[in-house]
Amino acid sequence: xxxxxxxxxxxxxxxxxxxxxxxxxxxxxxxxxxxxxxxxxxxxxxxxxxxxxxxxxxxxxxxxxxxxxxxxxxxxxxxxxxxxxxxxxxxxxxxxxxxxxxxxxxxxxxxxxxxxxxxxxxxxxxxxxxxxxxxxxxxxxxxxxxxxxxxxxxxxxxxxxxxxxxxxxxxxxxxxxxxxxxxxxxxxxxxxxxxxxxxxxxxxxxxxxxxxxxxxxxxxxxxxxxxxxxxxxxxxxxxxxxxxxxxxxxxxxxxxxxxxxxxxxxxxxxxxxxxxxxxxxxxxxxxxxxxxxxxxxxxxxxxxxxxxxxxxxxxxxxxxxx
Amino acid sequence: xxxxxxxxxxxxxxxxxxxxxxxxxxxxxxxxxxxxxxxxxxxxxxxxxxxxxxxxxxxxxxxxxxxxxxxxxxxxxxxxxxxxxxxxxxxxxxxxxxxxxxxxxxxxxxxxxxxxxxxxxxxxxxxxxxxxxxxxxxxxxxxxxxxxxxxxxxxxxxxxxxxxxxxxxxxxxxxxxxxxxxxxxxxxxxxxxxxxxxxxxxxxxxxxxxxxxxxxxxxxxxxxxxxxxxxxxxxxxxxxxxxxxxxxxxxxxxxxxxxxxxxxxxxxxxxxxxxxxxxxxxxxxxxxxxxxxxxxxxxxxxxxxxxxxx
Numbered sequence: 098x099x100x101x102x103x104x105x106x107x108x109x110x111x112x113x114x115x116x117x118x119x120x121x122x123x124x125x126x127x128x129x130x131x132x133x134x135x136x137x138x139x140x141x142x143x144x145x146x147x148x149x150x151x152x153x154x155x156x157x158x159x160x161x162x163x164x165x166x167x168x169x170x171x172x173x174x175x176x177x178x179x180x181x182x183x184x185x186x187x188x189x190x191x192x193x194x195x196x197x198x199x200x201x202x203x204x205x206x207x208x209x210x211x212x213x214x215x216x217x218x219x220x221x222x223x224x225x226x227x228x229x230x231x232x233x234x235x236x237x238x239x240x241x242x243x244x245x246x247x248x249x250x251x252x253x254x255x256x257x258x259x260x261x262x263x264x265x266x267x268x269x270x271x272x273x274x275x276x277x278x279x280x281x282x283x284x285x286x287x288x289x290x291x292x293x294x295x296x297x298x299x300x301x302x303x304x305x306x307x308x309x310x311x312x313x314x315x316x317x318x319x320x321x322x323x324x325x326x327x328x329x330x331x332x333x334x335x336x337x338x339x340x341x342x343x344x345x346x347x348x349x350x351x352x353x354x355x356x357x358x359x360x361x362x363x364x365x366x367x368x369x370x371x372x373x374x375x376x377x378x379x380x381x382x383x384x385x386x387x388x389x390x391x392x393x394x395x396x397x398x399x400x401x402x403x404x405x406x407x408x409x410x411x412x413x414x415x416x417x418x419x
Numbered sequence: 420x421x422x423x424x425x426x427x428x429x430x431x432x433x434x435x436x437x438x439x440x441x442x443x444x445x446x447x448x449x450x451x452x453x454x455x456x457x458x459x460x461x462x463x464x465x466x467x468x469x470x471x472x473x474x475x476x477x478x479x480x481x482x483x484x485x486x487x488x489x490x491x492x493x494x495x496x497x498x499x500x501x502x503x504x505x506x507x508x509x510x511x512x513x514x515x516x517x518x519x520x521x522x523x524x525x526x527x528x529x530x531x532x533x534x535x536x537x538x539x540x541x542x543x544x545x546x547x548x549x550x551x552x553x554x555x556x557x558x559x560x561x562x563x564x565x566x567x568x569x570x571x572x573x574x575x576x577x578x579x580x581x582x583x584x585x586x587x588x589x590x591x592x593x594x595x596x597x598x599x600x601x602x603x604x605x606x607x608x609x610x611x612x613x614x615x616x617x618x619x620x621x622x623x624x625x626x627x628x629x630x631x632x633x634x635x636x637x638x639x640x641x642x643x644x645x646x647x648x649x650x651x652x653x654x655x656x657x658x659x660x661x662x663x664x665x666x667x668x669x670x671x672x673x674x675x676x677x678x679x680x681x682x683x684x685x686x687x688x689x690x691x692x693x694x695x696x697x698x699x700x701x702x703x704x705x706x707x708x709x710x711x712x713x714x715x716x717x718x719x720x721x722x723x724x725x726x727x728x729x
Contacts, residue, residue, distance in 0.1 A: 106467065106526045108420065114533035129532060131525065147420040149428045151443060177428045180494040181533035185468025188527035190565060195514035195524055198548045198593075199507065207507070207543065214504040214511075221498055230564045230590030232639050233550065261665035266701070268665050280548035282596030306669070348577040352616075389700035392723030409702040410724035416706045417718050 107132070108140050108147075112157070113181050115172040123168050141170065149177050189222030190229040201235035202280050204244045236284040238302035245308040246287050249275045255313040256289075259306040264382035268306070269293070274315035278302070290318040337380050339387075340398040342370035347393035350375070350386075364395070372397065384409060422460050423469065427493060431476050432485025461486075469493055495534050502542055505531070509538035516551040519558065552598055554615035557591075559622035560600045564588040567633065569605075569626035573619040581619055586611070587631045590639045601639045603631075612642050651687035655694065656708040659684045663704040667697065688713075695720050 107130060114129075115121070127134040141159055148156035160171035184192070193215065200211045242258075249256045257272050273289035276297075280286070285302035297318075342364060343350055348371055351358060356373035364370050377383040380402065387396050387406045396403040421442050426433065435457065439445045445453045461471060470492055473484045500508070512528040515521040532538060552561075556572065563570045570588060575581040585605040592599050597614060604611035654672065659682050668674060672685040688694040695716035698705050707714040 102463075102467070103522065103526070105420065105463075107529065109423070109467075110526070110529040110533040112533075114529075117533070117535045130529060144420075147424060149421075149424050150441065177424060181530040182467070182469060182493055183495045184527050184530060185523075186565070188468070188523045188530075191515060191520040191523035192508065192511050192527050194520075195511035195550065196507065198514050198550050199511055202548045210501070210503045210543070211507050214500065214507045217498045217500060217504065218508065221496055230588075230633075230639075231561070232590065232592040232643070234592065234594045234643060235548070236595065261669065263666055266663060266665055266704075268662060277547060283594065284596070304665075304669075345579075348579075352577045385700040385702075388702060388721070388724050389696040391699060391720050392726075406724055410699075410721040413699070413702045413706075414718065414721050414725070416703065417714065417721075 104140065104143075108144055109178075110181050111137075111140055111144065112172070112175050112178045115170050116175055116179055119171055120163075120169050123164070123170060126170065148174065184218075184222045186222060189218065190231065192218060193222070193229040194231045194233060197229075197231075198233045198235065198280070201233055202285055204247055205240055206244070234283065235280055236303055238285045238305070242305045242308045243278070243285065243302060245310060246275050246302070246305075247278050249310060249315070250277055250287075253315045255311045255315045256308050257311050258300065258308045260300055261304045261306055263304060264378045264385075266381065266385075272311065273298070273300070274318065290315075336376045336378075337383060338374055338376045339383050339396060339402050340372065340374050341387075342372050342395040342397055344368065344370050344393045344395075347390050350390070350394065370395070380405070422457075423464060423488065426471065426486055426488040427490060429487050432472075432474050432487050434483055434485045438486065464488075495530055498531070498534070498536070500531075500536055502537070502539070505536050505538050506540050506543045508536075509540040510543065510547075513540075514548055514550050516549050517557070520550075520552075550593065554598055554618070556600075556615045556618040556622045557598055560588065560591055560598070560615055560618075563622065563624070564590045564600065564602075566628040567631060568624050568628045569630060570600075570622050571625040572613075572622045574613055575617050575619050577617075582606075584613065585625060586613065587633075589633045589637045591615075592639050592643050594643055599643070601642045603634075610637070610642055649689045651689045653688055653710070655686045655688055655710065655713050657684045657686055657698070658682070658706045658708060659701075660704040664701045667701070667705065691716055699724070 111126070111130070115126070118126075123134050123137050127137045130137065141164070144157045145159065146156070150156070154174055157175045158173040160173070163169050163171050196211060196215050196218065200208065200215070203211055245256060248254065255272060255274055257270065259268065259270050261268050271294075272292045273287075274292075275287050275289040278285065278287050286299050287302060287305070288297065288299055290296075291298040340359065341350075341356075342362060350356065351371060351373050354375055356375040359372040359374060362370055362372045375383070375386075377386070383402055384405050387394055387402070388409060391406075391410070396406055421444075422438070425438060425441055433441075438457070439453055445456060448456060464471060469488060472487055472489055472492075474487075475484060508531060509528065512524040515524055528538065559570070562568065567588070569586070571583060571585045573581050574584045586600065586602045587605065588600055588602040589610075590601055592601060592612070597616065599612045599614050601610065601612045603609075657667070658677065659667065659674075661676070661680050661682055664684075667684065667686060670686060672687050675683045677683050686694070691713050695713060698707060698713075698717050699720040707717050
């Protein structure tokens with residue numbers, strides 16, 4: 098949106114807003130509208146040139162004394178517009194899709210509220226309502242786990258969770274102080290201080306097997322929230338990685354795990370494969386990936402990983418040879 | 420702004436000349452410049468979502484057409500929101516991490532506040548979802564879906580060839596954090612989903628807005644359901660080492676200890692191929708007892724893993 102369009106929309110909202118909030122300080126208006134106070138001052142100055150005509154009483158006016166001395170706004174002669182404009186289709190669709198996203202991650206208690214807001218919003222958009230052709234699906238979690246964790250966030254409670262770590266295939270019991278529940282890449286997570294790790298950790302809600310409040314209060318812990326703008330997983334120099342050849346059947350792995358493309362190669366058997374470097378959270382995860390897609394994924398480097406995959410496969414086959 | 424106000428207060432249709440006389444900037448322009456400014460301003464109002472009605476005051480005379488904005492259409496109706504519903508809308512306005520849609524939600528929220536709705540998001544506790552859209556094709560796909568504009572683009576499946584596709588968009592859908600465009604694929608003659616991150620280059624318009632109808636039975640969710648694994652229709656019996664294979668255990672129908680080190684797990688599943696891969700990935704921790712075809716597939720997968728090093 099260009100600046101003038103944003104400004105026109107803001108000024109059109111200001112006219113009814115200021116009539117409903119007579120005597121409001123400029124600073125408060127600025128905060129509500131999310132712009133600096135100087136911007137509001139400029140909006141007011143421009144509004145004084147507008148109105149239904151050009152004579153006194155037809156142009157919008159402000160109590161300039163109160164504005165200059167006390168920094169508060171009294172609007173006059175604006176009775177011709179006491180209500181804001183209807184939501185445009187694009188505004189409505191943006192909010193409706195956002196509400197559907199909230200709905201997809203909401204606990205049982207919030208569902209009726211969100212549905213109520215959705216129904217009322219849909220009636221207020223454009224002419225005769227709107228059907229937003231946009232849908233959002235979010236991974237689900239055990240509602241009991243989710244509501245326990247969400248309550249813990251607002252009440253400041255300590256929670257004990259049973260957590261299944263997928264990459265290391267471990268089940269652990271941890272006491273955590275939850276900070277927030279959020280959604281990233283379509284999955285629900287809780288960010289919490291983990292007393293076992295003595296650090297901030299993220300836990301995927303669908304891997305929390307159970308959660309119960311301990312009756313203890315959560316404590317304050319240092320530790321800035323991690324910046325997730327680059328995603329959860331930022332490989333460093335120490336991060337395990339492997340060079341893999343992907344056959345066409347496994348080519349999706351490169352896109353899915355954002356593996357580094359090393360070009361196409363011809364395998365010893367004459368087939369063509371895509372060579373990639375893939376980082377994993379640990380060697381167990383990489384081993385399991387190679388086993389899962391055996392035949393479609395070939396480990397090129399490191400040889401230790403290739404040996405580990407083969408040894409695991411050999412040991413597993415023993416159970417079937419009897 | 421003055422055009423909006425002038426058209427909003429009038430009950431009668433205003434003729435072009437009346438409008439020109441009532442607004443200084445128009446009045447002081449040449450006829451030609453006025454026409455240009457008037458057309459530009461009308462377009463701007465339409466872009467803001469304000470409908471200008473044209474008509475005549477007297478249907479028995481062929482008046483020149485007049486203009487007005489109908490107050491009941493232009494104004495935000497009373498939404499009668501509860502405190503919690505207002506809070507939910509406040510949270511919704513924070514969901515988008517996409518500059519265009521974030522500012523659309525922000526102006527929508529301003530209008531609600533201007534209608535006297537108090538938005539206090541502290542009254543609710545809920546998850547904080549974020550919706551981002553980094554795919555370069557997102558904006559055009561969004562516009563095409565909302566305005567029903569046929570599109571064409573180059574699409575590349577991983578490991579496959581790039582192909583020019585022609586699509587009548589029905590909608591877009593976010594699934595597991597990834598955006599898809601769904602619609603009628605004109606090249607294949609059937610409904611398809613296209614992952615936006617696989618679009619190469621620009622999405623281009625391939626027809627006029629509204630030039631096709633979305634079939635009433637069209638369902639993006641049905642299309643998207645094809646992305647989900649189908650419902651389990653079979654059950655495998657496994658021996659699983661105690662405390663291991665956590666992901667399998669979460670899907671299990673039953674888990675019963677056999678002895679101190681092994682559990683008997685009944686696992687509902689649908690795809691033998693995917694399930695065999697999952698089981699093979701646990702190595703020695705999981706052994707398939709039945710059915711036989713799943714057992715055979717796991718063995719086949721493990722043998723393939725042996726050949727990795729040969």
